[in-house]
Amino acid sequence: MSKSKETPAAKANAPEPSYLTAKSGLMSWLVTVDHKRIGLMYLAATLFFFLVAGLLAIALRTELYTPTQDFMSAATYNKVFTLHGAIMVFLFIIPSVPAALGNFILPLMLGAKDVAFPKLNLLSFYIYCIAAVMLVTTLFLGSLDTGWTFYTPYSKSTGTAVIMATMGAFVAGFSSILTGVNFVVTVHKMRAPGMTWNRMPLMIWAIYATALIQVMATPVLAITLFLLIIERTLNIGIFDPALGGDPVLYQHFFWFYSHPAVYIMILPGFGIISELVTVHSRKHIFGYRAIALSSVAIAVISFIVWGHHMFVSGQSELAGIVFSFLTFAVAVPTAIKVFSWVATLYGGSIRFNTPMWYALVFLWTFTVGGLTGVYLGTLSVDVHLHDTYFVVAHFHYVMVGGTVVAFIGGLFHWWPKMFGRMFNETAGKISALLVFIGFNTTFMTQFFLGHQGMPRRYYAYLPEYEVMHQVSTIGSWILMVGLFTVLGTLLHAIKYGAKAPSNPWGAVSLDWQTASPPIEHNFHDTIHVTGSPYDFPEIDKSGAHH
Amino acid sequence: MSSTSAHDDEERPWFLAHHFDTVGQQVSAAKLGMWLFCCTEVLMFSGLFLAYFIIRTLYPEMVLGASEELNKTAGGVNTIVLLTSSFTMALGVRAAQTNNQKALERNLLITIACAFIFMIVKYFEYTAKIEHGLLPGNWYAAAEHGYMLPKYSRVFFGVYFTMTGLHGVHVLVGIGVLSWIFIRARRREFNSENYVAVENAGLYWHIVDLVWIFLFPLLYLVK
């Protein structure tokens, strides 16, 4: 696509140090405004919380190995699943792809020197840290047992640290808003010369759509949590039925943000997959325009489907019917994406590198996740499946099988760019296999549990569900081993990996047109873009195909 | 096709950040960012407005009865005060655009003064409410102060204090932002090429005004 036209003067320059070595010392990291370093700091923080929340999940699954109470009391179980959810959602998934990976590669892909507001970028990282500290502090204030959704009136009456937790989520929301504003402006204003909207990599489209949702939806979460806090402290009576309020309204307020938030979590994953399937099959993406526009379409439609979380909540049946209809409308752009990715493989030259294995795992798991979403959007079927393990399995297929798998694939894909080191391919492939097997064993069984009526958030259950719970628990241990293999492989690469070339995968997008790791200001020269980011040299232009 | 190298010895104005190529790019980025921030403010307040409409739907008579207790004249005066401050703010931006240093400082000062007047009027309103026990939530004590208000009136005062309180916080933040802009203006940092900070502070201030334009009739006036 693009050719970096180096001026003679630039060529004469001695090789510039990379962003990792340009400055040294702890302070050079703490006060950096370099998007790459901020991205890495986000990465370290989000992976830490992924580890914490992941271990909590393993504890939950282990408790569920038998139908009766094992090593956790009911109260402890409730606190652990709440923390698992809250940390995963607010501290891991929402910032993972956009803030960690996105921060690193967005300006690189755009051919920009940095994001539009570098200081704001650093500020949003520190706001995120404050939020993380607040959420962790709840552990010392009696923890939290409301579930990550903070439903009223339970969250109003429980004795746990609801205020600290909601303030943490509130602050995390600000971090998310600032990142969103920053990215929208960056995409609008910082594109390299010649990078028209139609020449943007699909990863950028996905991050752009995500950032739009962050800007438009998160303020509503902020005000919802604010109202919850004053409701709990002052009893003003908006959500509390005893004082004249209505608890179902809280659900409306909450899901108006939190449904779009689901797409904050998954859209960047879509972007990563679009990059992975093209680069590793050396094929132009199939249906560029459809994928790009469907990202924006999903972003907009995601705002009008929140009621499908409330089909049995006491929302009016008429509203339920409208929301069900709109929910099916959001399924179409999602289906288009999956078909387009599979079609991209057609006629390619598929290299089974580790990132590609993760992309293929994603296609499997996300297809399952998407199709089971259709069950839940169907009104009468949802009445049966709502708040059962079917829902648990569905959103884990989308969030873990979708976002996390894409995120890991993206990490493997961009790791050579981030650290200038290649990882061990064999270990990477083994990790993909373990994740695939472990994940499907854990969550496929939960679909069966759900359609057999097993409700969510039960620490003890009827004996008839025991066998499937045991299979699921064993799967979760395999998944854990797989994820630790991922971590080990990546960390090993930083220290012992072979030196990576600037473009190990033969990609065309701008992020690969600079050194690995990149120099501090990304590019020596302003890059001029003249074509598509998917115009691989391997593509046969002679007309021999067809 | 040639390229512009970052290492060219172009004339870069002092206020142009390293990662932008032109002043125009920097200015339009800053403005777009500010507009997006305005969007988030609108959406955030929309939640409170929705809460208001909901209690109005649930208890129409209660809202009408309870809103009678608010001081319409104080609200009206405050509306005029805020509109005036918006007007002078717009003139201030214009003064920066036209290099009119004196007018810029003067208009900023008037704007800040109006913000203070707004808060003072608010203070008297709140004091009156406190005296009558018309307070949000736990502190609501209308009956003890001899007020026979409709049932659930405390919900109305909860929403009233939340809305005006959050708006008041925005006014206070606005005072801070405008004072900072005023100090920078005194240092003669702004001119017809570099005034985007004034403009963005202005956008923020207009949003504060905008919210009040809706708050006033809904809380104070509507029967």
Added chain:
Amino acid sequence: MSLVYLNGKPVDHPHENHHHVSPVWQFTAVFAALVTLTILTYLVSYAGLGSASLPVAMAVAMVKASLVIAFFMHLFYEDRVYAFMFLSCFIFVAIFFTFVLFDMHTSAEMNEEAGIHYKRAVEDSAEQADTNRAFDAPAPAKAGH
């Protein structure tokens, strides 16, 4: 420098930020209109328009808001992207309001059809009945020791 790009597109005239300076009389006129409308709403509130008062007040507030946005905030003269972004957020607000209020109204209606009332309403009317009874009957026996 043969080709200059703006927002990714080649442009002939690289002067991106043309400053539009509005005349003072325009600001003054807008201000006058805003004050007039405020006084108008204030006076109308005493007129007692009944059920029309909310739509009228909202309409006037929207006119005022539009004036502020278009002229004070200068949106009328800006890049259309800003207008698109800012106005689209009102679409989301409208979605939010419409669906929630739609749910409230329809569930009230459907419950009424099915003969179900808000529990609160039932309790309130029971309370009301109790109070009425208390007024009808002689004061209940309640004496000291």
Added chain:
Amino acid sequence: MINFSMMFHGQLGMLGVPPEKLGTPPMSDSPWQLLPSASNHAASLDNLYVFLTAVCGVSFVVVIGAMVWFMYKYKYKSDKDRTSPLTHNGKLEFGWSAIPAVFLMVFFVWGEVGFVNMSSPPADAIDIRVTGEKWKWTIEYPGRSMASTIEVEGGEVAPYLIVPLGQPVRLTMTSKDVIHSFYIPAFRVKKDVVPGRYSTVWFTAIEEGTFPVFCTEYCGDEHSSMLAVVKVVKPEEYKAAVEAATVLEQGASETAEQFGEKVFKTFACNSCHTVDGSAKVGPSFKGVVGRTENLADGSSIVVDENYIRESIYQPNAKVVAGFTPQMPTFAGQINDEQMNALIAYMKTLK
């Protein structure tokens, strides 16, 4: 119109039933099996469920099959590989947007019809009241003063919903504290039970059997023990079954005093009257029999069996000085046998 004036009474103090003690027969033996279709909704919903599974299964096989086939067919062979220049295909893209859209509309309409049916109870449905609170259900039948319960394994007492085969039943539900959700998997019905609101579900049971009821909206510590049992009986057995589940009778091995204590707790007398001498809403029962009370009208009375009986059936006739007349009448709720046992129990409180 439902009669909302029905009074609620406390039940035997029970904080949920541990799932392993519920003792309902397993609903299915294998994960592939559908649950018993024990209600009219289940039958129609299962058809849709199977249809959905068929369509989604075929879609999955097509998508993943294509993926696997391409993986095999187009795998990297050498650096001389040349790839297809294909970038889009309008007809194909239209096709794979339109065909799913058609199927999705079928799902929507089918699901919507079922949902509307689930939300429209027939006029002749039997009305049963359900109240949720942390962490138990209270199930009450019209005309029965006692909540319906059944003793399950280990002496635990579970709420007991009895429904007649083939007759529509409507549950009108509300919550006393937080949101709960009433879920009968075998009937495929579920509805949140919201404080401050009434919500309803209805169904017609079409299969005899005993099935579990779950709370599916997280409600705190003992959420997983907030269970109940639903039993479908033949219509001719219904009345007797309900009566049997909603009575309070002296057991063969119980003394009158023991039974009286059960009555005392069942009717929640202890929420107003203590047995330790301290006054609550009403006078304490400690040493009440034989005590001389000053009444609110200035006279005094020696508490005997007649006075107790009168005070329970006409509570406000003779109010003890210092207390407000707010006790509800228990006439028609406490029968003679229970009354005698209660008095026998009160006599033991010295």
